[in-house]
Amino acid sequence: MKTFNNLFFVVTMFFVTSVAFSQGTITGTVVDADSGPLPGASVVVKGTTNGTSTDFNGKFSLNVNSASGKLEISYVGYDTKTVSFQVNGTKDLGTITLTSNNSLDEVVIVGSGIIDLAEDRKTPIAATTIKKREIQERAVGNVELPEIIKFTPSVFVSRQTGFGDGRLLVRGFDDTNTAVLLNGQPINAQEDGRVFWSNWAGMADIANAVQVQRGLGASKLAISSVGGTVNIVMKAAEKKKxxxxxxxxxxxxxxxxxxxxxxxxxxxxxxxxxxxxxxxxxxxxxxxxxxxxxxxxxxxxxxxxxxxxxxxxxxxxxxxxxxxxxxxxxxxxxxxxxxxxxxxxxxxxxxxxxxxxxxxxxxxxxxxxxxxxxxxxxxxxxxxxxxxxxxxxxxxxxxxxxxxxxxxxxxxxxxxxxxxxxxxxxxxxxxxxxxxxxxxxxxxxxxxxxxxxxxxxxxxxxxxxxxxxxxxxxxxxxxxxxxxxxxxxxxxxxxxxxxxxxxxxxxxxxxxxxxxxxxxxxxxxxxxxxxxxxxxxxxxxxxxxxxxxxxxxxxxxxxxxxxxxxxxxxxxxxxxxxxxxxxxxxxxxxxxxxxxxxxxxxxxxxxxxxxxxxxxxxxxxxxxxxxxxxxxxxxxxxxxxxxxxxxxxxxxxxxxxxxxxxxxxxxxxxxxxxxxxxxxxxxxxxxxxxxxxxxxxxxxxxxxxxxxxxxxxxxxxxxxxxxxxxxxxxxxxxxxxxxxxxxxxxxxxxxxxxxxxxxxxxxxxxxxxxxxxxxxxxxxxxxxxxxxxxxxxxxxxxxxxxxxxxxxxxxxxxxxxxxxxxxxxxxxxxxxxxxxxxxxxxxxxxxxxxxxxxx
Known part of the structure; x- marks a missing residue:
């Protein structure tokens, strides 16, 4: 009888331990809707240190020790997503889509101390950021760079009929009174403050991001910023081959x-x-x-x-x-x-x-x-x-x-x-x-x-x-x-x-x-x-x-x-x-x-x-x-x-x-x-x-x-x-x-x-x-x-x-x-x-x- 009791206790403890520490396995694929799989994305059970990363194809597999809970899925430059799960064995969550956010941390390779971005200051300002993917989608070819920020409050882009002849105005102030900075370098003409967008026709191909700051903005320079500041973040030597x-x-x-x-x-x-x-x-x-x-x-x-x-x-x-x-x-x-x-x-x-x-x-x-x-x-x-x-x-x-x-x-x-x-x-x-x-x-x-x-x-x-x-x-x-x-x-x-x-x-x-x-x-x-x-x-x-x-x-x-x-x-x-x-x-x-x-x-x-x-x-x-x-x-x-x-x-x-x-x-x-x-x-x-x-x-x-x-x-x-x-x-x-x-x-x-x-x-x-x-x-x-x-x-x-x-x-x-x-x-x-x-x-x-x- 004593032997039976001991065996029953061992089996019971094994069963409880198995349930407590290995409820099941969760799988899934993390993607960007436009660019596809996101390798290296972080997948963590919320409130714990139990986590993993996605492989080259965006796939992950994670053992969890509870029957239900939430996963926090994050990737640099994307909003963190929380996904609920219930599992008993193996659970496939399918495709999980992350959405790109407005953070510029991942695109500023050098010169981050010079480029005055809204993210660098805790006190808010009125700002809108457009990142590389959207620039390459919309500011291409026969469309100039200012076009990508026209769907922004108080911004008017006059699409003049010649290549590069458009005008950018912020809160009613034209480009002579809106500071435009290229990697922190002012590019408004020194004599009259004008910006000739035809001179910068290639910016759409080499810009990692554009941020328009309306009003006082985050710039520390004594620049001609009455209506606002436009920061163009140019690409540097890329880290990825x-x-x-x-x-x-x-x-x-x-x-x-x-x-x-x-x-x-x-x-x-x-x-x-x-x-x-x-x-x-x-x-x-x-x-x-x-x-x-x-x-x-x-x-x-x-x-x-x-x-x-x-x-x-x-x-x-x-x-x-x-x-x-x-x-x-x-x-x-x-x-x-x-x-x-x-x-x-x-x-x-x-x-x-x-x-x-x-x-x-x-x-x-x-x-x-x-x-x-x-x-x-x-x-x-x-x-x-x-x-x-x-x-x-x-x-x-x-x-x-x-x-x-x-x-x-x-x-x-x-x-x-x-x-x-x-x-x-x-x-x-x-x-x-x-x-x-x-x-x-x-x-x-x-x-x-x-x-x-x-x-x-x-x-x-x-x-x-x-x-x-x-x-x-x-x-x-x-x-x-x-x-x-x-x-x-x-x-x-x-x-x-x-x-x-x-x-x-x-x-x-x-x-x-x-x-x-x-x-x-x-x-x-x-x-x-x-x-x-x-x-x-x-x-x-x-x-x-x-x-x-x-x-x-x-x-x-x-x-x-x-x-x-x-x-x-x-x-x-x-x-x-x-x-x-x-x-x-x-x-x-x-x-x-x-x-x-x-x-x-x-x-x-x-x-x-x-x-x-x-x-x-x-x-x-x-x-x-x-x-x-x-x-x-x-x-x-x-x-x-x-x-x-x-x-x-x-x-x-x-x-x-x-x-x-x-x-x-x-x-x-x-x-x-x-x-x-x-x-x-x-x-x-x-x-x-x-x-x-x-x-x-x-x-x-x-x-x-x-x-x-x-x-x-x-x-x-x-x-x-x-x-x-x-x-x-x-x-x-x-x-x-x-x-x-x-x-x-x-x-x-x-x-x-x-x-x-x-x-x-x-x-x-x-x-x-x-x-x-x-x-x-x-x-x-x-x-x-x-x-x-x-x-x-x-x-x-x-x-x-x-x-x-x-x-x-x-x-x-x-x-x-x-x-x-x-x-x-x-x-x-x-x-x-x-x-x-x-x-x-x-x-x-x-x-x-x-x-x-x-x-």
Whole structure:
């Protein structure tokens, strides 16, 4: 009996132990809906240390010691997913799909201390992040990089009809007042703050992420950030070995081919990456908007040990394309594709050319960019990040000089122009009453800089960083002859010009006019900048607070070489600064509120400092003062475990003492005079609200909606000075111009949008994006010296819908991805925008398709 009892006890304990410690085995496959299996994903029983990782095919097998519970499945760059299980034996959970999140930790390989991202600060800001996969899906080929952030509150992207001619506006502020940073390097033009997206045509292929920060943002630099900051995170030398080949086609004979390869990190810590591509099209959508270009990228990374990391890269995107400017409203409405600047250039048929096209308005540019990043981990609490950068721009834009001859349908008649020029011979005219040539306005520059940031964690709650931002810029501006069209020479201002300079981005690198062969104007600008910045942040689990400060000195100097050999101007220096502070508080689980405020004293742009930037060394009198920007914003964030997120923002930006620079023609007594107009002491106030909603109701559906409503208008009075563009003489001065209540005309003041992405079956997903634009006021284009003192009509509201489809399938261990996009699905027509260059139509329906092979 005793033996039986002992045996019963042993068997019972074995059975209990088996039940307690080996209830069963759970299997499954972890995938990304678009890219397939996720090897190395973590699978852990919630509340325990019992876990495993997925294999190369995303599969896992895990023994569990309870009959029910929850698994936490995580992967870098994806939202953690919790899955319930009940098991008795073996349980297959099937395919578990993870969703990519907005974290940038996995894409910032080097320079993370320089790139000011929202993730790096605990106190919230209004920010939206687009990662590499979405960039490669949507910002491809005949779509520029700004297009990927257009489905964002208070963001307007004007899709101009030429390649790279689009404009980006945030909260009503254009790109001259929205800072754009490339790996922490400012790329807004030093003279006027503009961003020429055609110069960065290759960014979509080499960007790991783009983050748009609306309002005060997270940047520590003393940059020109009034509307917001756009951070473009460029790829570095990749850690993973592999490459890809992609072919893309689109409407109007668009074609693009791209190839890239990454060596991965070798045993000595070196990694290399290279990318090249070529694209071309006979037009983007409107007539005469042809284009062609290339993109090249090379990066070398070196990590000798755990404390130091280096990365060198050089990239450039030489391109040329035809522009579409100066169409009036009625012409745009009658024929949105009409373009007055182009014509056929060869192939005689019936006394006219009928083959090949060119445009008197051609943009051509090549801007190689090089930088070296160094990340130094000094200790567990201290690190230093530094980037040394340089860029060299060569190229410009062409335009007419002389008398055009057109065909009956409004195109340039190049055959008739050449016949007329041949009859003239050597020219011999100063007033351009006969004959015709194409000139090129050149902008050649060299830009060097260094940004360095030291970060130190004092303790688990407090950290600070300090840094420096140094820049040196020299820009040469002049005009040269691009095409004589049969003339032996062009004579102007007593000088004869006989040499043609090809308006091509590769030729422009080294072949441009010497000083003695430049016409109309020739001058240089030198801008130096020295800045210091600092930030401190205190954060606990519930509360966070930060303070930022920056001070900078900027100097301007001009050298005139054309009008009487003006020589160098005096050097003018301006000191600017900014102060920012903010608070964040999580008053309940997943409920957070924040408040940020800031003040900028911003130096004026160089173009606003001189009375005539092309022909005069004289400073505007009285001297132009700093602009003053005061902003504050408040917000509320709510999130439920990656299933639902709501963000509400309120903002108020008061921009005072700004200068508006414009030009035009003054008609008096039947005489036309070209003029420069300085509006000084202008004040405008931008305020509004933004609501963002994100929802993932199921594993296969992502939804996002937003509404933004603004009230942007001028306040108070301002003064106006009008100068003769040729003689630099002050024509008139108007004081006390009342602009109070006049609406800002830069962008739609009301937008609303909805985006959806659905994963249909394994590897197949579709997405759709819709956006409504309203309350967009037209621009003042009278150009008669009369200030804008009244409200103008609004443009008709409109809606745009885009559609996309992605299908991934495998070939052995490699992946093939098909992507198709249709933009403006319903072919909406009308006017989307007006500015000093004319009215711009809503670009009609366009499309592209691509096939990418990853290996």
């Amino acid at each position: 592999g490459g890809s080949i992609r072919f893309l086609t689109g409407n109007d004979s668009y074609f693009k081919g791209t190839a890239e390869y990454n060596t991965g990190v070798n045993e000595k810590g070196w990694a290399f990456s290279v990318l090249i591509d070529h694209w071309q099209a006979h037009r983007k959508w409107a007539r005469g908007t042809f284009g062609q270009g290339q993109n090249y990228f090379f990066a070398a990374g070196y990590k000798p040990n755990d404390r130091h990391s280096f990365n060198f890269l050089i990239t450039g995107a030489p391109q040329y394309h035809g522009n579409k400017w100066s169409q009036n409203v009625q012409t745009t409405l009658d024929d949105p594709k009409f373009n007055q600047h182009w014509g056929f250039t060869e192939g005689l048929s019936g006394g006219q050319y009928r083959n090949n096209i060119d445009s008197e308005r051609r943009n051509f540019y090549h801007k190689p960019v090089m930088n070296i990043n160094w990340d130094w981990t000094i200790s567990e609490k201290s690190e230093l990040s530094t980037v040394l950068y340089a860029s060299w721009g060569r190229g410009g834009g062409t335009g007419p000089r002389g008398s055009r001859i057109r065909t009956d349908d409004g195109q340039l008649d190049y055959f008739a122009i050449e016949q007329s020029n041949a009859a003239i011979g050597n020219g011999g005219f100063d007033n351009a009453t006969s004959g015709y040539i194409r000139r090129a306005s050149m902008n050649n520059h060299a830009w060097y800089g260094i940004v360095s940031n030291f970060n130190h964690e004092v303790n688990e709650n407090f950290s600070f960083n300090v840094g420096t931002d140094l820049r040196y810029y020299v820009g040469d501006h002049f005009r040269q002859v691009a095409n004589l069209y049969g003339l032996t020479a062009w004579q102007e201002d007593g000088q004869s010009y006989t040499t043609e300079y090809n308006p091509d981005p590769w030729a422009a690198l080294f072949n441009f006019a010497d000083e003695g062969d430049r016409l109309d104007y020739d001058y240089s600008e030198t801008i130096t900048y020295q800045g210091l910045f600092a930030q401190g942040e205190y954060a606990t689990d519930k509360f966070s607070a930060f303070f930022q400060g920056a001070i900078s000195n900027q100097s301007y100097q001009r050298e005139g070489r054309f009008a009487g050999d003006l020589g160098k101007s005096d050097k003018l220096s301006k000191v600017g600064y900014n102060l920012k502070a903010g608070l964040g508080y999580e008053f309940a689980k997943d409920h957070k509120i924040y408040f940020n405020t800031g003040y900028y004293s911003r130096q004026p742009y160089l173009d606003n400092v001189f009375t005539n930037i092309r022909r005069s060394n004289e400073f505007v009198q009285p001297e132009v003062d700093n602009e003053e920007i005061t902003g504050f914003e408040a917000g509320y964030q709510f999130e439920v475990d990656g299933v639902f997120r709501a963000v509400f923002n309120f903002y108020h930006t008061d921009w005072d003492n700004r200068v508006l620079l414009s030009g035009g023609t003054l008609i008096s007594g039947g005489v036309e005079t070209n003029i420069n107009i300085f509006d000084r002491g202008v004040r405008q106030v931008h305020r509004g609200v933004e609501l963002e909603l994100d929802a993932r109701p199921t594993d296969w559906l992502d939804l996002r909606g937003f509404v933004s409503a603004g009230s942007w208008e001028f306040k108070g009075t301002s003064n106006r000075q009008i100068y003769n563009d040729d003689t630099n003489v002050l024509i008139s001065s108007i004081e006390g111009v009342n602009r109070d209540g006049v609406k800002i005309t830069t962008a739609p003041q009301f937008t609303a949008g909805l985006t959806a992405k659905a994963r249909i079956i394994k590897g197949l997903s579709i997405d759709a994006n819709a956006k409504h634009y309203g309350n967009h006021y037209t621009n003042d284009r009278d150009f008669d010296g009369t200030p804008q003192t009244r409200n103008f009509p609004t443009l008709d509201s409109f809606e745009l819908v885009d559609f996309g489809l992605t299908y991934n399938f495998t070939i052995g261990d490699n992946k093939l991805t098909f992507r198709g996009n249709v933009f403006n699905v319903f072919d909406k027509r009308g006017i989307q925008d007006t500015d000093v260059f004319g009215s711009f139509p809503i670009t009609g329906r366009t499309f592209n398709t691509s096939l990418r092979y990853n290996f």
